[in-house]
Amino acid sequence: MSNVAAGRSAIARKVTEEAPATRIALILLAVVFLAIFILAPLGVVFAEAFSRGAAEFAAAFAEPDAQAAIRLTLIVAAIAVPANLIFGLAASWSIAKFSFPGKSVLITLIDLPFSVSPVVSGLVYVLLFGSQGLLGPWLVAHNIQIIFAVPGIVLATIFVTFPFVARELIPLMQEQGSVEEEAALTLGASGWDTFLHVTLPNVKWALLYGVLLCNARAMGEFGAVSVVSGHIRGLTNTIPLQVEILYNEYNMVAAFALASLLAGLALVTLGLKTFLEWRHADALAGRRRH
Amino acid sequence: MRDVSLDIRPGELVALLGPSGSGKTTLLRVIAGLNTPDRGVVYFDGEDATHLSVQERRVGFVFQNYALFKHLTVADNIGFGLKVRPRRSRPSKQEIAERVHKLLGLIQLEGLGDRYPAQLSGGQRQRVALARSLAIEPRVLLLDEPFGALDARVRKDLRRWLREIHKQIGLTTVFVTHDQDEAMELADRVVVLDNGRIEQVGTPEELYDRPASPFVLSFVGEAVALPVVVDHGHVKFGDREIHINAAGLRDGPARVFFRPADIAITAKGGGELEGRVESLRRTAGGMRATIAIDGYDQTLEIDSALTDAATLGSRVPLSLGHARIFPTETPDDEFKEAGEGI
Numbered sequence: 001m002s003n004v005a006a007g008r009s010a011i012a013r014k015v016t017e018e019a020p021a022t023r024i025a026l027i028l029l030a031v032v033f034l035a036i037f038i039l040a041p042l043g044v045v046f047a048e049a050f051s052r053g054a055a056e057f058a059a060a061f062a063e064p065d066a067q068a069a070i071r072l073t074l075i076v077a078a079i080a081v082p083a084n085l086i087f088g089l090a091a092s093w094s095i096a097k098f099s100f101p102g103k104s105v106l107i108t109l110i111d112l113p114f115s116v117s118p119v120v121s122g123l124v125y126v127l128l129f130g131s132q133g134l135l136g137p138w139l140v141a142h143n144i145q146i147i148f149a150v151p152g153i154v155l156a157t158i159f160v161t162f163p164f165v166a167r168e169l170i171p172l173m174q175e176q177g178s179v180e181e182e183a184a185l186t187l188g189a190s191g192w193d194t195f196l197h198v199t200l201p202n203v204k205w206a207l208l209y210g211v212l213l214c215n216a217r218a219m220g221e222f223g224a225v226s227v228v229s230g231h232i233r234g235l236t237n238t239i240p241l242q243v244e245i246l247y248n249e250y251n252m253v254a255a256f257a258l259a260s261l262l263a264g265l266a267l268v269t270l271g272l273k274t275f276l277e278w279r280h281a282d283a284l285a286g287r288r289r290h
Numbered sequence: 291m292r293d294v295s296l297d298i299r300p301g302e303l304v305a306l307l308g309p310s311g312s313g314k315t316t317l318l319r320v321i322a323g324l325n326t327p328d329r330g331v332v333y334f335d336g337e338d339a340t341h342l343s344v345q346e347r348r349v350g351f352v353f354q355n356y357a358l359f360k361h362l363t364v365a366d367n368i369g370f371g372l373k374v375r376p377r378r379s380r381p382s383k384q385e386i387a388e389r390v391h392k393l394l395g396l397i398q399l400e401g402l403g404d405r406y407p408a409q410l411s412g413g414q415r416q417r418v419a420l421a422r423s424l425a426i427e428p429r430v431l432l433l434d435e436p437f438g439a440l441d442a443r444v445r446k447d448l449r450r451w452l453r454e455i456h457k458q459i460g461l462t463t464v465f466v467t468h469d470q471d472e473a474m475e476l477a478d479r480v481v482v483l484d485n486g487r488i489e490q491v492g493t494p495e496e497l498y499d500r501p502a503s504p505f506v507l508s509f510v511g512e513a514v515a516l517p518v519v520v521d522h523g524h525v526k527f528g529d530r531e532i533h534i535n536a537a538g539l540r541d542g543p544a545r546v547f548f549r550p551a552d553i554a555i556t557a558k559g560g561g562e563l564e565g566r567v568e569s570l571r572r573t574a575g576g577m578r579a580t581i582a583i584d585g586y587d588q589t590l591e592i593d594s595a596l597t598d599a600a601t602l603g604s605r606v607p608l609s610l611g612h613a614r615i616f617p618t619e620t621p622d623d624e625f626k627e628a629g630e631g632i
Contacts, residue, residue, distance in 0.1 A: 182324055183357040185344045187371030187426055197374065201361040 045263050048256035060257035068234040069242035069258070072150065076225075076238060077218040080157040084214050088165025089207070093199070095166075096173030097181070110166050113159055121159050122227025125152055148230030153238065156224040161214045168210030169203055176202055209276055216269040220262055291316055291327070291486040298430075298464060300335075303456050305473035306466045308483035309509070314466045317483070318432050321464065323347045334429055350423030350431040350461075354438055356415045358407040364418050365390050365403035371426035393421040396455070413444040420452075424459075433465035437472065449476055470510050474498070482506050504616045507547045514553075514590055516546040516583075518615070525615060528585040532562050534615050548613035555579070555594045561607030567600050583608070 017023070050057050060066060091110060095103060113121060127133045129146040139146060146152045180202065184194040200207075222240040229236040237245065239258055246255035291313045298304050306314040319325040321332060323344040332339045339347055359367050366373075369390045372381055381389065394400050397417035407415055416436065423431065436452065437445040453476055456463055467473050473480045474494040482489040482497065482505070490502040501507035504515070518527045520539045525532045525546065532546060553563075565581040568589055576595045583590070592608075600606050 179353055179355070179357040180359060182344075183351070183353060183359075183422075184370070184374070186322060186324070186349055186351040187374065187422065188345045188348065189370070189374040190345070193374045197370075198359060201359075 042263060045256055045259050048252060049260040051256075052253050056253050057257050060254035063254065065234045065237070066242060066254065066258060069237045069239050070261070072153070072236070073219050073238045075150070076154050076157050077215055079154050080161055080218045081211060081215050083158050084162050084165050085207070085211055087162055088169060088210060088214075091166045092169035092173050095170050096176075097178045107170070110163050110170075112163075113161075114163050118160050118221065118223030119227055122156050122224035125156055125159070125224075125228050129155075147228050148232065148236060150236065152228035153225050153236060156228045157218050157221055160221050160224045161217045164214035164217060165207065165210035168206045168213075172203055172206045173199075205276060209273060212269050212273055212276075216266060219265060291320075294330075294486075294488055296481060296488065296491065298462060300462055301460045303453075303463045303476065303478045304465075305477035305480045306464060306483060307468070307470060307473040307480050307509070309468060311485075312483040313486040314468075314481075314483050315434055316486075318434055318464060318466050321430070322349045322351050322432050324351070348426060348429050350420075350426065350428030352416075352419045352423050352431070352433040352436055354435045356407075356419040358415055358419055358422070360407055362406075363403060364399065364405050364407070364410070365394070367407065367418055368393050368403075368421045368425050370422060389425060393425055396424070397421045411444075412440050413448055416440065416448060417451075420455075424461075428461070431461050431463040433463070435467060436465055437467075437469075445472075452476065474510070480510075482509060484509075501614070504545065504547060507614065507616075512550055513547050514550065514588070516548075516586060517618070518544050518546050520544050520615075520617075527563070530562060530564075532610065532613075534610075534613055536615055539615065539617055543618040544615050545618055546610075546613050546615050548610055550590055550592065552611040552613060553590070553592060553608055554611065555581075555592065555600055555606045556609040558607060561609040563608040563610065564605055565608055567602055567604050567606060570600065570602050581606070581608070 018026075049060075061070075091106065094100070095107060126147055128135055129139060129152060130136050131140055131147070133147075146155070180198050181194050184198045185191075189197065219238075220240060221238075222244075225238055226241060226244075229238070229241055231237060231241060231245065233245070239262055243255050243258045243262070246258065294313075294317060296317075306317055308314045316325060320327050320330075323332075323339070323342060323346075327340075330340075334347065359370065362370065365387075369386045372386045372389065375381075390403065391400075394403055397420060399414060399417060399421075402410070402414070407418065410418065420433075420436075437448055440448065449472060465476070474497075477494065479491060479493055480497055481491045484505050490497060490506045492500070492502075497506060497510045501510060507513050508515070516527055516532075518525050518532060520526075520536050520541050520543075522541065523536055523539075525534050525536050525544070527546070534546060536544070563583055565583040568580040568582050570580075571578045573593070576593060577600070579592050579594060579600055580589050581592055594600070
């Protein structure tokens with residue numbers, strides 16, 4: 001009798017499932033790890049920001065330098081994100097829909113910013129556009145300022161964030177192939193109509209998802225931007241750089257208040273992403289995760 | 291694809307039949323303008339269409355897996371080709387709606403216009419794909435393995451239905467298939483392709499009764515190939531002589547092809563071949579025997595009337611009815627292309 005019972009429970013449980021004790025231990029491990037390394041710091045950011053009350057918190061945003069940093073961050077994101085949206089669409093379209101020599105090189109290049117340290121990416125721009133750099137003399141002669149100015153920050157941000165949209169779209173577009181586009185063409189649609197009415201609707205959720213990730217990174221990027229910015233207060237400091245400056249000056253409340261803005265943005269992005277995943281699980285199913 | 295020349299008549303229903311890799315889909319895509327040939331010309335109604343774009347050719351193309359637009363409803367799928375027309379030739383919203391409604395009636399899916407493709411069965415999707423391609427009033431209708439992804443019963447119904455639709459609208463239609471039954475049942479003429487070349491073009495009767503090559507013979511229906519030797523007009527299988535006209539054949543090895551239905555158990559003393567009865571089963575009309583022919587390494591199944599001669603393990607004489615002979619190892623061009631339109 002006991003044999004039968006044991007046999008039955010063994011059938012009900014899949015072979016890949018562990019014993020309850022093991023399962024609980026693994027889950028607990030993951031939760032504790034997350035709590036210590038992610039939830040606690042996040043909590044500290046907000047606790048520290050409000051440690052002297054809401055008035056001090058609000059005062060941190062009244063600072064002209066803080067406002068300048070917020071404005072600059074928004075400007076950079078407003079340029080970098082659309083630029084990468086267009087680049088990402090073009091790159092994934094060409095990779096997924098045509099075959100051409102050097103395609104695998106292009107795919108590797110798209111992943112490059114993920115594998116190179118952001119500081120190095122920043123340095124590359126300094127070497128290219130800085131006054132001692134390759135194009136420096138020409139830029140100086142024509143009175144164009146790139147390094148230690150907004151253009152350099154935008155360029156560095158674009159570089160660091162350009163894989164996000166493309167990486168979301170390429171696997172999805174490859175999976176979908178181009179048979180629907182072919183169908184649209186046989187029905188008389190122009191190339192542009194095909195893109196607008198067939199290709200774009202098929203990738204819209206992955207595209208939005210890629211843009212969200214790209215935006216979060218564009219606003220939060222520190223390393224590459226730090227190298228090219230020059231840290232000029234009120235002029236070339238983005239939010240992450242301003243946070244560092246305030247922190248180094250022991251202005252904890254102001255530093256954490258600004259940091260909480262970034263953290264809040266991250267939380268909103270995460271929330272939106274989760275919502276999209278839940279809402280459009282099927283459409284997103286074809287893509288790879290980072 | 292090499293040296294393919296094919297003439298399709300207006301209103302005809304033509305099948306491109308061949309094994310996978312034979313180039314049948316490529317040929318269809320070249321007609322549609324989805325693939326560009328390195329050389330060669332495509333004519334529509336005598337007009338050179340080679341340099342027309344896909345859009346300009348106005349072909350109705352039904353893809354193998356339908357390629358319906360997932361994000362559009364059935365009605366919007368069908369109306370797509372009308373909606374993307376340039377403004378001056380675009381029908382009004384109402385005209386489009388009417389046309390879509392009519393086509394939904396034709397494909398017997400009235401009332402399902404608001405569904406999405408994912409909510410339809412395979413057979414329904416297939417019909418929507420057909421309606422979508424008909425909406426643009428194409429000059430020719432091209433179907434790539436139209437029934438390939440469907441189960442056997444739906445396939446049969448759809449076949450009959452497609453035949454009826456073709457009769458109704460009389461549109462020149464070309465479809466690709468690897469299923470010879472499908473080609474024979476549906477098409478007015480069948481184009482048999484192998485290795486990027488046309489082996490034969492003909493009506494189903496012609497292909498079945500007068501196959502131009504061993505390939506066609508064995509691809510269209512079952513066939514048995516007996517290795518024989520031709521010697522001064524006599525055809526020998528081992529030491530037995532087979533009575534078949536071998537005029538014009540060079541001396542040397544050849545193969546005699548016949549269909550299982552063309553061989554029968556005959557009275558003692560007659561027959562060109564002999565075999566051993568391996569198994570015997572009673573069927574409704576008679577019996578089915580599996581017979582091993584002497585000197586041949588395969589068995590064949592023969593349906594025959596009840597006779598006492600055949601008992602399990604006994605030797606029976608076999609007589610050959612209709613058979614064809616083709617030389618072995620002949621250069622390909624010996625039996626290249628027969629039939630018309632080439």
